[in-house]
Amino acid sequence: MIKLKNALVDVATSSLPRSPGTSLHRQLFVVLRDEIVRGTYSASGVLPKEESLCERFGVSRITVRRALADLAAQGLVERRHGLGTFVLQDRLPLMRPRPSLSLIDSLRQTAAETQVQVLQVEQIEAPLDVAALLHLAPGEKAVHALRLRSMGGTPVMLSDAWVPAHLGKQVTAASLRKQALYEILLAQGVKFGRVIQEITAEVSDPIRAKLMQTEVGAPLLKIVRLMHDLDARPVQYITVTMTPERSRILMDIPGETVNTLSAGQFVHEVAHKATS
Template identity: 80%
Template sequence: MLFLMKPANALLDAVPLARAPGTSLHRQLFVVLRDEIVRGVYATGLLPKEETLCERFGVSRITVRRALADLATQGLVERRHGRGTFVREDHLPQARAWPSLTLIDSLRKTATDTQVQVLRVEQAEPPLEVAALLQIEPGDKAVHALRLRSIDGIPVMLTDAWVPVNLGRRVNATSLRKQALYEILLAQGVKFGRVVQEITAEVSDPVRARLMQTEVGMPLLKIVRVIHDLGARPVQYISVTLTPERSRMLMDIPGETVNTLSTGQFVHQVPSAGAAAGR
């Protein structure tokens, strides 16, 4: 049997929005347009005309206007009478910086450029995954620090860190308001070595939505780092949550490491055919 691939442009043709339980059409359109604004699709700042959006998504003009009104309420666009809908200037795509910092320099820049709010510091039993990565015996405790970093009052990073108890004796709310966690570790003689990093996405729950000033159900970028010392012992587990409209991750991979895991690896978790059929 011969299978013919559709032309690439055919795969990108307009696809009508589908009615789904619990999700209105204007909400779906709002989410799609919001994502396109964040990704810089509208580089000139001008959104398509209402009739163009109606044709592209197969919706009524009322649906389009409700979605545009929600975007305006969020401060993403502004309606100009007789001219159309424009992305607000502070949401237009900016020139992208090139990564040029070492791990320590990057951590230092984050600490310098942001204001920290210490939400929680405690000794607690870490989740099983964290305990395994930090090589902590089940039932043993670690030092847990939850912090929110902002720029001019706007949240940009929620960091959830764990360190072994022997390295976390100086970690408390007072010390974390004065120093970043990496500085406290360095001051104890820890020297950073290997870093294992995982980048995924998650949906904002009510707690994260409130802290990050976003909406419940909106996608968040999640970066997990396990930092080791020069002796290959894990010294810190940290999970960093970001909103994609305010933050991105930059990497610069040297040519000599291009054939190593420094470039990253795609890991897929797809249900087996039997499991999928049993749903």
């Protein structure tokens, strides 16, 4: 345990990588934000001085100052001239709330708390992987809907959904501005059953970075859901993209399902090196 802790300290005190993608000041912002949220500075209430951060991460003072400015813009710290950078304790998240909503209730809450912008609705042939998961015949079309949800003008979710064409007749840009997609399907008599979900991460490309108001190469949370009806027929394939600085995924696994796949499973895909 001590060796692991020392190893983590060594990693945390090493220089930030000089690699293409996310800028150094953004990487430093993410590291410091996570340390603040975890309570690393709760005892003193003050972040290390700029010189110390420069030495710890091997970056310039201008990089440190840009990262601290981003933290201040997020309302996590207050910079006091000549005194330092102080954590705003009243702005930090307290105990994580206990999830208490079903999937449908969670979708309903998301729809109620956010404002939707319908970016695209079209009926086209789905990509091969999506078509296979939705059990679409060759050449069969599906309804594709791309939406951006925001809170107070800040983007929080980019939703990319596909439904079989026979279920998507009522899915239009106008209807999606009034109702969430799941509500449209429910109104057609669809009753949701099994849900297969995968959680991964990806980096933002220029299009997603612009929509989500983040940097190109910034990390994104990616949730893929394949939803079925009560007869185990796939009715919706949806990909939801979020930024980890604004959103997180909260789960509560009942004890009776802890030994089932409902509790989740780690899946690793590592290429095996060829041996001579």
